[in-house]
Amino acid sequence: MYLVDVVLPLPLYQSFFYLSKEFLIPGIRVLVPFRNHLLIGMVKDCLKVTEEELSTEIDYKWIEEPLDTSPLIPPNLFNFLDWVSQYYITPIGLVYKIALPPGVFSLPKRRIYLTEKGKKAIEEGYLPEEFSFIKRKGYNLKYFIKKTGISLKDINRFKKKEWIVIKAEFPKTKVPTETFIRLKDLAKIEEEFSKKEIISYLREKIEVPEKIIKRKFPLKEIKSLLEAGVLEKVEYPRIRKIMLSLEIPKKYELTPLQKEIFEGIKNLIIHGGFKPILLYGVTGSGKSFIYLEIIREILKIGGKVLVLVPEIALTTYMEMLLLNYFKEKIALLHSGLSPSERLSEWMRILNDEVDIIIGTRSAIFAPIKKLGLIIVDEEHDPSYKEETLACKYHARDLALIRGKLENIPVILGSATPSIKSFYFAKKGKYHLFMLKERPFASLPEIKFVESKPFKLISEELKKEIEKMLNKGKSVFLYLNRRGYAPLVECEECHYIWSCPNCGIPLTYHKEENSLLCHYCNFEISSLTVCPQCRGFKMKFKKAGTEKIEEEIKKIFPKVEVIRIDRDAVNTEKKLLQVLEKLY
Ligand SMILES: [Zn+2]
Ligand SMILES: [Zn+2]
Structure with missing residues (x-):
């Protein structure tokens, strides 16, 4: 017992x-x-x-x-x-x-299988003839009961005699893929095709998502070029809502500095043991290639690698790099998967079918048996913190704990490390590696411009924008506030509209003509009179993205302006439309 x-x-x-x-x-x-x-x-x-x-x-x-x-x-x-x-x-x-994947604690679909003993029992007449319906692949238990009318009680009795076996059924659902189109063989493109617009477009963009290229060029043309073998399709597991094509080199070589850091990390981790490492590398410094090389080392000694990535809409360079180099050997665990896809990936990991597991925060619980390394990319990202579920946790902290319990190295990587990680690295609790140069590009020149008297778009910024537009280039303007004005004040009595729940000022959204609390979504749907003095003159103070858009359109009336924020681009379809314009 x-x-x-x-x-x-x-x-x-x-x-x-x-x-x-x-x-x-x-x-x-x-x-x-x-x-x-x-x-x-x-x-x-x-x-x-x-x-x-x-x-x-x-x-x-x-x-x-x-x-x-x-x-x-x-x-x-x-x-x-x-x-x-x-x-x-x-x-x-x-x-x-x-x-665990969702659905694990609800009754699974079950299949009934006939054993050798069971086959004999049918022949000898102990087991009802209906059981011969069950072929080698088994039979769904529920349908079997429906079809034969044999009770579950009887089935359990036969099971105890070892005539039949009942097993839980696991879905075999593949993670959805995203199709890209690219030129098949750059060198072999014949004269007749090379003048086509689509060819020169793809020469520049390398790989473009099928759904974007289908909006840009006639379907017939794409189809015939695919058939002629000029274009080809490539599929990647769908890791994000929006997959972008990023230029992935077929071959690469580490620069001397990258090599030095790679060797340093390799020497530290190759003998196993818990080693917390902070890899602090500026954007474009080639962190991804160092990850890739380290991953190869771990795979060589038979370890599996867990790569945690933040919850964002767009694919990162590192993800595309891994997908390109290890496609078949990757399992994905992220919130965009359906429950059955998630369970299916979980089983692939359990059955040792993959070497690398890429996932967002909950992937820290992935059922990896021979875990050899955990990488937390963009370790500073707030999406590693789970705050809504009944169990709240921080995946970066848990990565360190899991690393400690399994006695393996953990690499935290970032271009802008969290203060906590940087502090521990400085204190010597983590091993610190710094990559401060960009091998193939220079760091951007950063200039602080004070505009006096204050203008939303300063004269200097205006000139720089003009310069780029004249060259036929695009300009990105960033502002960390959505809406039109983050503060609305009554001109007469200085009343400030604020949220009754949160106490913070409400943001004015011009398109909707409403006041919105960005914390709790409290909304006043039309702005008419001041509740304090009945005045109706108001001042819109400070600026949000809507205001910038308005201002830019005034200064450059002939230029197309796209605003990307949660209000303007709130569906996948809209985001695709925007990306299509940028592509
Ligand atoms: Zn007032
Ligand atoms: Zn509020």
Whole structure:
């Protein structure tokens, strides 16, 4: 007899003991009675016991049924999940619930299989003839019961005789892909094609998402060029809402400085052991290539690599680099996946089908058995902090904890490290590596311009914009405030419109003619009179993106202006339209 420690997906700080006649591998799911229900739980531990060893004061219940034949959680994850529960003071059941793919704690689809013994039992007439419906691939249990009318009770009886086996079914859903179009062979393009606009366009852009190119050029032309073998399609796993083509070199060589840093990190981590490392490299310094080389070293010694990336809409250079070099060997775990895609990727990781796991914050719980390295890219990014779920956590901090528990190196990378990480690096708690040069581009010249008297677009900025426009180039203007004016004041009594919930000033949105709280979304839908003095003259103070757009359109009336913020570009379709213009 076995005493089984089971975690249930409930907001409780404890796990529960059940009895089982057979040994159950930790990490499999079991169906157990709880109060008057049946619940799905996760086996955490299984100990052999005798009747005498059991406490007489507890009325132990029996496990109803094991659901899996192999574990959904590898052994190295149990300690980590316990640690998370204790550190973040979160019930263990909830930690399991957020760590595992959604749907794991609901009853899975099950398949029924016939054993050799079962086949004999049919021949000998012990097992009903209907069981011969079950071929080698098995049969969906629910449909089998529907079709044959045989009760679950009988089926369980036959199962105990080992005539049949019941297994949980896992979805085999592939992560959706994004198709890009590119020139097939640059050198072999014949004269007749090379004058085409689409060819010169692709020469410059290299790879362009199919959906964007289809908006730009006639479908017929694309189709015939694909058929003629001038163009070809490439597919990448869809990692972000918007995939951009980024120029990935087929070959590359590390610069002397990159090489020096790579060697430094390699020497530090190649013998294993917990090593926290901060790789501080300015944008364009080639951090991604160093990651790539380090990953190769870890793969060589049989380790798997977990790469955490922030939650953003666009693909990063590093992601495209990894997808280009390791495509088949990558699993993705991010919030854009459907539950079945997520579970499917989870199983690929468990079954050792992949070497590299790329994912956003919750991927820190990925079921990797031989984890050899964790990389946290853009470690300063606020999206690593999970604040909405019942279990709140910081994935960067958890990466360090998991690294410590598994005794492996952890690389935090950033062009703008968090103060916390930089402080620990300076204190010597982390190993610090700095990449301060851009091998193929110079750092931009940064100039602080004071405009007196104040003008939203200073004379100097206006001149610089003109210069670029005359060269036929685009100009980006950044402002960290959306809306038209972040402050609205009554000109007569100086009343300031503010949010009744948050107490902060409301932002005026001109397009909507409304006042909006950017914290709680409180809204006053039309701005008419001052509630304090009944005056109707108001002052719009400071500037948001809407105001900048208005101003720029006034100064450059003939130039096309696109505003990209949450108000103007709030759907994927709109973002695509904008990107199409930029491409
Ligand atoms: Zn007033
Ligand atoms: Zn508010």
